[in-house]
Amino acid sequence: MPKKLVGTAAVDVDDEGFLTDFSQWTRDVAVAIAKEEGIADLTPAHWKVLEFMQKEFRENGQAPSIRKLNKSGVVSTKELYDLFPGGPAKKAAKIGGMKKPEGCV
């Protein structure tokens, strides 16, 4: 399993860069991955999405779908695409230290 240095921390990742051990995730790790993904600043709006996703992830073992995020009232689909441009579900999961979403929608 590859180790990767994000910011100052070494974390275990899969070959696409998703953390394989959620417990290694920290807010600093998130900031560092976000930079790599082209998001210079994680705003309170980003954190709100990430925190909700992580809560779901802890409960269900996978990141929630875009539909679920929209229905939860945490973030609309439009806002989500604005916050995490170019593949929001995957990007947010990666930044939040979760494994890659498996669903088709």
Next chain:
Amino acid sequence: MEDKIKKVSIVISKGGLDGVYPGLIMANGARMEGIEANLFFTFFGLDAITKKRMGRIKIATVGNPGMHMPSVLGILPGFSAFATSMMLKTMDKIDIPPVPEFIEMVYDAGCKLYACKATVDMFKLRKEDFCPQVDSVINVGKFYEISAGGQIIFT
């Protein structure tokens, strides 16, 4: 690594749930991967964006070998509605939304939706008959123009 797909234009030409969903899932999936996506609805596929029909799209239980049952059962009154409701429930569980919500979702995801001019003329429809997410009614020439530089997928 191979070049990534950057843009897809998907034609939805068939009505019925099995005609409409594959294209919607592919378009939404494209947006989820950061791929630019266009949806072009033609022929009975137009039902998916027609206000009075989009909420009532059913699965065909007659003449559909994929249903794995004799067609004679499919002609029973209410059978198509029953099969449709079963299928929608199953899909909802795996977070595949009903058609009207799905149209809203792909639109919010940044996919552009178009209606086919020839079909619109044939069925005597007007722009007002379509849901607000539809960008415009375009002819096939315009469709190719919009699709330039990307892949075209016909469903």
